[in-house]
Amino acid sequence: MFELGQAEWQAIWLTIRLCFFTTVILLIIATPLAWWLSSGRSRWRVAVQAIVALPLVLPPTVLGFYLLMALGPRGFIGGSLESVGLTHLAFSFEGILIASVLYSMPFAVQPLLESFNSLGRRPIEVSASLGANAIDRFFTVILPLCKGGFIVAATLSFAHTVGEFGVILMLGGSIPGETKVLSVLIYDYTESMNYQAAHQLSFLLLAFSFFVLFVVYSINRHFQVTKV
Amino acid sequence: MSTALLQISANMQRGDFTLEVNAAWPLTGVTALFGRSGCGKTTLLRIIAGLEKVSGAQVSFAGSGWQTPHQFVPIEKRRVGLVFQEASLLPHLSVTGNLLYGYQRTPDALRRLQPDGVIRMLGLETLLQRRVDQLSGGQAQRVALGRALLSSPQLLLLDEPLAALDTQTKREIMPFLSRLASESAIPIVLITHSPEEVQRLADRVVFMRDGVIDEICDLQQAMARPDSPLFADEGPATVLTGVLSEADEQGVRSFGVENARLFVQTPSSDFGQQSSSSANTRLRVLARDVSVALDDPQRISIRNHLQVVIQQIHELPDNRLLLTTRLADGQHLLIEITRWSALQLDLQTGQTVWALIKSVALVR
Numbered sequence: 001m002f003e004l005g006q007a008e009w010q011a012i013w014l015t016i017r018l019c020f021f022t023t024v025i026l027l028i029i030a031t032p033l034a035w036w037l038s039s040g041r042s043r044w045r046v047a048v049q050a051i052v053a054l055p056l057v058l059p060p061t062v063l064g065f066y067l068l069m070a071l072g073p074r075g076f077i078g079g080s081l082e083s084v085g086l087t088h089l090a091f092s093f094e095g096i097l098i099a100s101v102l103y104s105m106p107f108a109v110q111p112l113l114e115s116f117n118s119l120g121r122r123p124i125e126v127s128a129s130l131g132a133n134a135i136d137r138f139f140t141v142i143l144p145l146c147k148g149g150f151i152v153a154a155t156l157s158f159a160h161t162v163g164e165f166g167v168i169l170m171l172g173g174s175i176p177g178e179t180k181v182l183s184v185l186i187y188d189y190t191e192s193m194n195y196q197a198a199h200q201l202s203f204l205l206l207a208f209s210f211f212v213l214f215v216v217y218s219i220n221r222h223f224q225v226t227k228v
Numbered sequence: 229m230s231t232a233l234l235q236i237s238a239n240m241q242r243g244d245f246t247l248e249v250n251a252a253w254p255l256t257g258v259t260a261l262f263g264r265s266g267c268g269k270t271t272l273l274r275i276i277a278g279l280e281k282v283s284g285a286q287v288s289f290a291g292s293g294w295q296t297p298h299q300f301v302p303i304e305k306r307r308v309g310l311v312f313q314e315a316s317l318l319p320h321l322s323v324t325g326n327l328l329y330g331y332q333r334t335p336d337a338l339r340r341l342q343p344d345g346v347i348r349m350l351g352l353e354t355l356l357q358r359r360v361d362q363l364s365g366g367q368a369q370r371v372a373l374g375r376a377l378l379s380s381p382q383l384l385l386l387d388e389p390l391a392a393l394d395t396q397t398k399r400e401i402m403p404f405l406s407r408l409a410s411e412s413a414i415p416i417v418l419i420t421h422s423p424e425e426v427q428r429l430a431d432r433v434v435f436m437r438d439g440v441i442d443e444i445c446d447l448q449q450a451m452a453r454p455d456s457p458l459f460a461d462e463g464p465a466t467v468l469t470g471v472l473s474e475a476d477e478q479g480v481r482s483f484g485v486e487n488a489r490l491f492v493q494t495p496s497s498d499f500g501q502q503s504s505s506s507a508n509t510r511l512r513v514l515a516r517d518v519s520v521a522l523d524d525p526q527r528i529s530i531r532n533h534l535q536v537v538i539q540q541i542h543e544l545p546d547n548r549l550l551l552t553t554r555l556a557d558g559q560h561l562l563i564e565i566t567r568w569s570a571l572q573l574d575l576q577t578g579q580t581v582w583a584l585i586k587s588v589a590l591v592r
Contacts, residue, residue, distance in 0.1 A: 122316045125279055128303045129310040130330030130379045140329075144320045 008201065010177050011185040018093070018181060019161040022100040026108040026157045027150070029101070034112035039121070055103045063103060064170025071095050071171065096172040096179050100161045107156040115149025116142075152216055159212040162205065231256065232290035234383070234415070238275050240282045247271055247282075247439040255290055255383070255415040257431030262420060262457070268439040269419045273385055276417065277310060278303035289383065307338070309376030309384040309414070313392045315368035317360045323371055324356050330379025340380045349411075350374045350404055366397035370404060377412070384408075384416045390425065405429060406592040410508050423458040427451070427467050427512055428591040433458070452560060454542040454550045464515035464550055464562045467591070472509040483511055483588075487556030490532050492590055510592040513585055515550060515564035521582040522573055532585040536561055538577050541570070551575070553583060 004012070036042075037049060055063060071078045071089035078088030089095035119142070127141045143150065165183040172179030174188060182201055189198035237250040247268045253259055261269040274280035276287055278294060278301065287294040294301045309330075317326045331343060347353055350370045355363065363371065369389060376384060389405070390398045409416060409429045418429060426433055426447070433450040435442040435457065450456055451467060459465065470484035475494055483490045490511065524533050536553035539560075544550050549570050551563040561583055575581065 122312070122314075123318055125303070126310065126312075126316050126318065127329065128279075129277065129308055130375065131304050131307070131333035132329075133302075133304050136333070141318060145318075 003200075007176065007185065008197075011180055011182050011201075014093075014177060014179075015162060015181040015183075018097060018100060019158045021097055022104055022161045023108075023154050023157045025097070025101050026104060027154060030105065030108035030112055030153060030157075034109050034116055037109070037113050038116035052109050053106050056106050060103070060164070060166025061170055064099065064167040067095070067099050067102070067167070067171045071098065090171060091173050091175060091179060093172075093178050096168050096181075099167045099171050100164055103164055103167050104157045104160045107160045108153045111149045111152040111156065112146070115146040119145055148219055151219055155212055155216050155219075159209060159216075162208065233288075234259075234276070234290075234417075235288045236272070236276060236286065238272070238282050238285035240271075240285070245271075245439060249439075249441055251434070251441050251444060253432060253434065253444055258409045258416040258418055258429050259432045259434060260418045260420055260426045260430035261434045261436060262423075262426055262430075263436035264421060267436045269436055270387055272436070273387055273417065273419055276383075277308050277385055278306050307334075307379065307382045309379055309381030311369070311372050311376050311384070311386045311389045313388045315363075315365070315372040317363075317368055317371060317375075319360050321360065322356075323352070323358050323360060323363070326360065326371055326375050327352070327356075327378055330375060334378075334380050338380055341377050343378060346374045346377050349407065364397070365393050366400045369393065369397075369401055373404065373408070377408075377414075381414060384412075384414050386416060386418045388419050388421070390422070391420075402428065410592055423461050426458055427465060428510070448560070451562075452552070454544065454552075454562075462514060464564055466513045466515065466560060466562045468511045468513065468555075468559050468561070470509060470511070470557075472590070483509065485557045488534055488559070490534070490585065490588060492588055494590065509590065512589045512591045513561065514587075515562040517586045517588075518561065518563040519584040519586065520551070520563060520565055520569070520573065520575065521584055524582050525584070528584070530584045530586055532588065534561070534583045534585065535580060536563075536583045538575060538579050538581060541575065541577060543567075553581075 033048075033052070037045060037052075068090055069075050073079065073082055073088040073090070075088070075090075078090060082088055089098065123141050123145060124137055127137050132140060163183065164181070165187065168179060168181060168184060169187070172184075174180045174184050180188070182205060186198050186201045186205075189195075189201070232255040233252045234255050235252040238247055239249075240247045245266075245268070249268075249272060261272060263269055271280060275282055275285055275295075278287075281295075281300060284297075285295055286297070288296070289306070293299060294306055317323075318329065321329065327343065327347070331339070347356070350373060352370060352374055355367055355371065360368070360371075373389070386405075390401060393401065406428060418425070420426060430447050432444065432446050434444045435450075447467060451458055451465065454464060456464075468484065468490070472492070473482045475481045479494050481492050481494055483492055492511065519530075521533075524535075534555055536555055538551050538553050540552040542550040542552065544564070547567045549565055549567055551565065553561050553563060555561055563583055573581075
């Protein structure tokens with residue numbers, strides 16, 4: 001049943017690359033962001049939290065539309081890039097990478113925020129009083145104690161990016177090797193009534209997504225059980 | 229040479245809580261921050277530690293600025309040992325891992341305490357291989373104390389270290405704290421709302437109420453006032469300090485100088501380890517455990533008779549009187565008797581009488 005051709009492999013490889021970079025970037029951005037949100041006395045906290053959660057409720061087309069406006073040749077960001085001799089970001093891998101980071105942000109921030117909240121401030125205060133600086137505290141206290149949160153955040157970011165479609169279609173179009181990820185390829189096959197090809201890719205994604213969620217929920221359960 | 233001071237000033241308003249403090253006290257011995265919960269003790273401690281960054285606050289430790297308008301030394305650079313109400317051990321590390329966490333981060337040149345000594349002092353030998361979640365509350369708190377000590381702190385901050393423990397466990401930890409207070413050269417700030425802990429451990433008391441400091445005085449002064457807040461639980465009491473001799477065959481040890489000598493029957497457990505003589509020992513005498521006689525009665529089971537001079541007679545509620553008396557060595561002793569017996573004996577200030585002390589407790 002499974003016969004993956006060159007177009008399929010290209011899309012799979014592109015999707016994996018997109019998801020991988022999205023996850024790495026998100027962990028780097030979401031960790032300090034979630035930490036700030038969990039410690040926050042700032043009055044900006046609620047506003048930032050709402051902005052981070054926006055992709056959960058907005059139609060992907062809305063996010064895609066505004067990103068296209070901003071990153072395109074006449075947009076605020078795309079235009080600035082053009083004016084310094086670079087190219088704009090619409091219909092490019094970098095463009096959909098930015099979109100994926102924004103789109104999957106809540107899936108990275110939320111699990112981290114929860115695990116930072118349940119960690120509390122005490123372990124950090126203790127390790128600081130014992131002479132550990134911020135980086136030391138992160139690697140010897142936060143990371144080991146919030147391991148579960150980091151695993152869930154990474155897995156969900158990756159998986160949610162696999163499932164991205166509307167934003168990419170709006171911003172990236174369907175350029176093979178550049179923006180034609182699996183979900184877009186499936187759409188193209190269906191449009192051209194190639195149901196056999198659409199079906200085997202869809203089934204692949206279905207199985208993958210089930211596997212990921214299964215892993216996430218078992219990690220969640222595991223960490224809830226061992227949490228004291 | 230002037231004494232090194234801990235100086236702190238802070239003004240802050242958070243909700244309907246106000247903290248307004250401008251104080252300094254010497255960096256010697258144990259300073260108790262005493263007051264009801266919610267009076268600002270913990271906030272003050274957190275400002276000293278550097279856990280709370282209150283704008284405009286100033287903290288200086290022995291002349292070096294920890295917080296000034298121009299700089300804020302982060303907590304990891306202040307070298308303070310912290311012990312909270314809950315042991316707060318790092319759950320992913322073993323007991324040994326916790327004990328050595330600060331030690332490993334202390335430069336060789338600054339290490340004044342070594343693991344072996346601290347482990348022995350706190351009786352942690354048998355716990356080292358345990359996982360943190362296999363410790364009882366008292367054991368965990370001892371590990372937390374050891375962990376703080378092994379970072380060789382310049383200042384030890386204890387935030388109600390006994391408050392979360394049951395009476396039995398408190399009794400188990402108290403001797404360790406007492407030993408820490410009298411043996412370690414590290415200045416200690418102890419938060420507590422327990423008069424007993426103050427009487428046992430403190431050398432100096434900072435009385436706090438509603439976010440302000442009422443008074444800072446040494447323990448003797450704090451316990452000289454008949455209406456001292458330190459008498460809230462068990463009534464007026466006196467803490468006497470002196471040298472405790474070695475125990476004789478009966479386990480009896482003498483305390484204090486020639487003309488003001490007391491005898492103590494030492495319990496076998498708590499202080500058993502240190503049966504040799506020790507300086508700077510504390511005895512606590514409850515005022516109601518002392519009686520007054522005009523002559524020295526010989527045929528009586530009470531063995532501690534001291535000649536004292538009545539200095540003040542103070543009225544207490546319910547027809548009771550509190551006598552402030554002076555021992556031969558100059559220390560004071562409070563005695564509580566009824567008005568009726570005072571009348572019967574015709575007690576006057578300036579009179580010399582015998583104080584019969586029914587029981588004394590070795591507290592530190």
